Amino acid sequence: xxxxxxxxxxxxxxxxxxxxxxxxxxxxxxxxxxxxxxxxxxxxxxxxxxxxxxxxxxxxxxxxxxxxxxxxxxxxxxxxxxxxxxxxxxxxxxxxxxxxxxxxxxxxxxxxxxxxxxxxxxxxxxxxxxxxxxxxxxxxxxxxxxxxxxxxxxxxxxxxxxxxxxxxxxxxxxxx
Amino acid sequence: xxxxxxxxxxxxxxxxxxxxxxxxxxxxxxxxxxxxxxxxxxxxxxxxxxxxxxxxxxxxxxxxxxxxxxxxxxxxxxxxxxxxxxxxxxxxxxxxxxxxxxxxxxxxxxxxxxxxxxxxxxxxxxxxxxxxxxxxxxxxxxxxxxxxxxxxxxxxxxxxxxxxxxxxxxxxxxxxxxxxxxxxxxxxxxxxxxxxxxxxxxxxxxxxxxxxxxxxxxxxxxxxxxxxxxxxxxxxxxxxxxxxxxxxxxxxxxxxxxxxxxxxxxxxxxxxxxxxxxxxxxxxxxxxxxxxxxxxxxxxxxxxxxxxxxxxxxxxxxxxxxxxxxxxxxxxxxxxxxxxxxxxxxxxxxxxxxxxxxxxxxxxxxxxxxxxxxxxxxxxxxxxxxxxxxxxxxxxxxxxxxxxxxxxxxxxxxxxxxxxxxxxxxxxxxxxxxxxxxxxxxxxxxxxxxxxxxxxxxxxxxxxxxxxxxxxxxxxxxxxxxxxxxxxxxxxxxxxxxxxxxxxxxxxxxxxxxxxxxxxxxxxxxxxxxxxxxxxxxxxxxxxxxxxxxxxxxxxxxxxxxxxxxxxxxxxxxxxxxxxxxxxxxxxxxxxxxxxxxxxxxxxxxxxxxxxxxxxxxxxxxxxxxxxxxxxxxxxxxxxxxxxxxxxxxxxxxxxxxxx
Numbered sequence: 120x121x122x123x124x125x126x127x128x129x130x131x132x133x134x135x136x137x138x139x140x141x142x143x144x145x146x147x148x149x150x151x152x153x154x155x156x157x158x159x160x161x162x163x164x165x166x167x168x169x170x171x172x173x174x175x176x177x178x179x180x181x182x183x184x185x186x187x188x189x190x191x192x193x194x195x196x197x198x199x200x201x202x203x204x205x206x207x208x209x210x211x212x213x214x215x216x217x218x219x220x221x222x223x224x225x226x227x228x229x230x231x232x233x234x235x236x237x238x239x240x241x242x243x244x245x246x247x248x249x250x251x252x253x254x255x256x257x258x259x260x261x262x263x264x265x266x267x268x269x270x271x272x273x274x275x276x277x278x279x280x281x282x283x284x285x286x287x288x289x290x291x292x293x294x295x
Numbered sequence: 296x297x298x299x300x301x302x303x304x305x306x307x308x309x310x311x312x313x314x315x316x317x318x319x320x321x322x323x324x325x326x327x328x329x330x331x332x333x334x335x336x337x338x339x340x341x342x343x344x345x346x347x348x349x350x351x352x353x354x355x356x357x358x359x360x361x362x363x364x365x366x367x368x369x370x371x372x373x374x375x376x377x378x379x380x381x382x383x384x385x386x387x388x389x390x391x392x393x394x395x396x397x398x399x400x401x402x403x404x405x406x407x408x409x410x411x412x413x414x415x416x417x418x419x420x421x422x423x424x425x426x427x428x429x430x431x432x433x434x435x436x437x438x439x440x441x442x443x444x445x446x447x448x449x450x451x452x453x454x455x456x457x458x459x460x461x462x463x464x465x466x467x468x469x470x471x472x473x474x475x476x477x478x479x480x481x482x483x484x485x486x487x488x489x490x491x492x493x494x495x496x497x498x499x500x501x502x503x504x505x506x507x508x509x510x511x512x513x514x515x516x517x518x519x520x521x522x523x524x525x526x527x528x529x530x531x532x533x534x535x536x537x538x539x540x541x542x543x544x545x546x547x548x549x550x551x552x553x554x555x556x557x558x559x560x561x562x563x564x565x566x567x568x569x570x571x572x573x574x575x576x577x578x579x580x581x582x583x584x585x586x587x588x589x590x591x592x593x594x595x596x597x598x599x600x601x602x603x604x605x606x607x608x609x610x611x612x613x614x615x616x617x618x619x620x621x622x623x624x625x626x627x628x629x630x631x632x633x634x635x636x637x638x639x640x641x642x643x644x645x646x647x648x649x650x651x652x653x654x655x656x657x658x659x660x661x662x663x664x665x666x667x668x669x670x671x672x673x674x675x676x677x678x679x680x681x682x683x684x685x686x687x688x689x690x691x692x693x694x695x696x697x698x699x700x701x702x703x704x705x706x707x708x709x710x711x712x713x714x715x716x717x718x719x720x721x722x723x724x725x726x727x728x729x730x731x732x733x734x735x736x737x738x739x740x741x742x743x744x745x746x747x748x749x750x751x752x753x754x755x756x757x758x759x760x761x762x763x764x765x766x767x768x769x770x771x772x773x774x775x776x777x778x779x780x781x782x783x784x785x786x787x788x789x790x791x792x793x794x795x796x797x798x799x800x801x802x803x804x805x806x807x808x809x810x811x812x813x814x815x816x817x818x819x820x821x822x823x824x825x826x827x828x829x830x831x832x833x834x835x836x837x838x839x840x841x842x843x844x845x846x847x848x849x850x851x852x853x854x855x856x857x858x859x860x861x862x863x864x865x866x867x868x869x870x871x872x873x874x875x876x877x878x879x880x881x882x883x884x885x886x887x888x889x890x891x892x893x894x895x896x897x898x899x900x901x902x903x904x905x906x907x908x909x910x911x912x913x914x915x916x917x918x919x920x921x922x923x924x925x926x927x928x929x930x931x932x933x934x935x936x937x938x939x940x941x942x943x944x945x946x947x948x949x950x951x952x953x954x955x
Contacts, residue, residue: 140595
């Protein structure tokens, strides 16, 4: 302990912490977790159908033709009910929406679609959030714009409100 | 009027803190032996300031009790329909009120120190009180400039906006004040350490003055953490008892530092060794409690606890932190080299064992600190990480296991130097119990490594805890030694609970229709029905669960999912069935569309030992304080008697005959 140099170590460590904390206090706090996969191609996946009424979803379903929306949702998710009409509106504009149902059961998926409408062309069942995590989504609902080459172009976090619809349409246009 | 008197008392107390600080510093500047002009004011200023700060807090308590809605703080945190007990405890269930409580306890302990502590040299005492005043002043400034608890509303509110329903719980109502009192006790230890460092009086008599404060703070922190852990266990409904959440870590870190400090101050008091180290720990322990306050209230870290988050307040606390802790470490670096080296000792000695454990505790502290701050560091580079049990459990265990082993042996060693061969019987016994227990448990099943090690260590520690009593006349064992035995035994009990919880817990998550039965452990749990119930400020759905053990008589458990309406928030009230060998833990969740209810059931063998152990540890601390105080009072009485006898003898001396 008698080493003079050692006596300054606590102060140095403290100064480092204080500097870091001061810097972090001045930073804007961002509550959303943005995907680091934007600009990257979709990972390879092939999911089973989420219920008997529609086919499952795979990476190949996104390739060719027009850009598509990838909607991460679940029948147990309340905001997903709120965004159902907006998805219908997007479908009415001719957008193809492929769903991924997170940790869901076939009967619940069928119930949900029967009650709130079915805007999807396909729904894959992601029972352990495997694909969800792989595309960098941290919650439900989230919606991704995927271009015809299978590249993730845009991420929308949270439920889609009425004023988000034009934004998504513009992003789909950009991805062409 | 109440609010104005409270605010005035706070301003006056702040002015007295300035006087206390200035007069204490003046005393320090005058060379030893000479009278300092202002020194006579230091102690009265501290005592009066204590009175005013406590008065101010009492007035705020009163305002909350009568729900004075013209005060902004009351209007935004209370509600006229709330039960009286939660109106009162709501006083410290918010940022401003809890800061006022902080300052009140700080001033009260400064007052106690000034009124009753006469053992230290007056210069050291002056310096100590000056530091205490300086610390208090920062918090007065914080309260008065940025968080005035007595602020009036221009128009009184019609009704309050309520209190966070999670805080409407008797356990939690008394958990924060306990922790605060513990943190503040560490502030006294900090002031004493700085006072001794400034006047170069780091010696055993200083350590004896510091010891009861450290012990008292440590007992309160132990109780506060134990209560907090139990609260999280039954109120948050996740079935866990420790989550390594930043706020939990914020209370654990000062405890780790205080545990190390308590042992090192004992070495200093008994053997005059570890002088610099004790001062360092004194500063560190208080730093950790300030750091905790900063992390919890500034919102730099995201936490499930996140309350009272405000970056502006964060900046204020950070500035205070920089002033006190930065200042203290600067003085430490400049002055500690001048503190004379204490007595030396051999590695195999009781001091050696205590130093080893101090290092291990500091290492665990570093692990927890690093894990808590690491997300802050990576976020500076825009990388988000979350550090959880997979890091904390093994990393802290690496240091905790050697620490516990040395804890078993250390109290058996002699001071200064010892031969390990002298206690070979005890060492062999402890080793045999560890190996025997692990072998026995492994024979019955395979369990994860850490719980298995815990199950081996716990019985060995229990045996080792009472070994220091072997061959001694139990009636003559000092009370403080009983305290150590009890506290070390408590560690064994708590460890046993943690290991059992980790190794043997059974979990069942099921959707159950009314009338359906689920099996967990030896228990058959039947959902008899679900009914709505109403409380004073909440409504709930309550499940009626009939629990049968091995087909015996049913016991009814009633877990609830509560909805509070002011402010709207949902909480889950778990129901616990406590048996001698564990707890059944039941939580009701949502209703599925088909009419079934989600039930979460756990059977947790011996989980209650975790908290019983915590209470035993704290009781050990209480015994240690009682023992030290008894010895101290005896000494004082003997000193008074001795002085009286000397005076009598002098009075009996014949008067000298005047010379002609």
